[in-house]
Amino acid sequence: MDYQSIPSRRNTVIEWSPIISNLVNKILKIDGIRADNILLIANAQNFTDVNLETTIVTMVIKESIKKNSFFTVVTPQQITLTKKILKISSEDNFFEMSKVMGLARYVRAQYLLSSSIEKERGSIYLNMQLILVKTGEIIWSGSCPVTID
Template structure:
C-alpha cells in the first residue's frame, strides 16, 4: 500500500458551546415528612380510646397513597408500627409479621401492595381472628399531605375511631 492509497480523514474542528445556562438543572429538594412527629399525637389519642379493651389485636395496613405524587409510605407504616409498639399503653397487640406473611400466601394476597386494599386487609383480619384494623391514608398535595388513621372493627366493618392530621416536615 502506498501513501497515495491511504484514506484521508478530516476531523472537523470542535466549537465550544457558549451559553449562560448551566448544562444541567438542579433537582428540587425533596421534602421529607417527619412521620414520628406527625403520628405521635395520633397514636397517643388512639391508645387512649376507652371503648377498646387492653390487649386487643390490631392489624396495621400499609399506608395508602392518595396524594398527587410519590410518598414514602413504607417508611411511614414502619414508623407508625414502631410508635404503637413503643407506646406505654398495652392497648394493642400488633399482628406478628411472620403470621401475617403466611396468611397472605395462603389467601393469595401480595404482601407488597395487597395491604393497601381494605377488602384484602379485612379478609386477612378475619382469617387471623383479629379484632381491629388500623387503616391509614395519605391524601392531598404530596408536598403537604394530610394523614387519616381509621380503626375498623373487623366483625362489622364499622369505623370506630378516626383522626386526620396535617403532616409535619
C-alpha cells in the same frame, strides 16, 4: 435507621414521628380497647402527587403502636403465612379494603388500622381510621396536617 426525618426525591423532609404519635395517642384514649386486643395495621396509602415512602409511614405507625404496648400487633410473619394459606400473592400490598378485612378476620384481629396520606385544598394530611373488624364499623378517625419543608 432513623425514621423520624425521611427525605423524598424533592429534598423535602417530613417529621413523621410527631404526626403519628399525635394520632396514636388519641387512639389509645378510646374506651373499651384492651391491651390484649389484636390489631392489624394496613399499609399506608399515598393519594397525593408528592413522592412519599409509604413503607416508612407504615413502619413508624407500627413502632409507635408497639412502643405503647397497648395492642397485640399482627406480625409480618403472621401476614406472610396467612397470605400463603389464603393463596394471596406475596407481592400484594393489600390496598383493597376487602382483602385487608379478610386477612384481619383470618388472623382474628379485633381491630384494623388504616392510614392514608391525602391532599385537601392544597394541604397534605395523614388520615387514620380504626375499624372494628367484626362489623366493619369505623370506631375512630383522625387527621393531622403534614408539613413538608
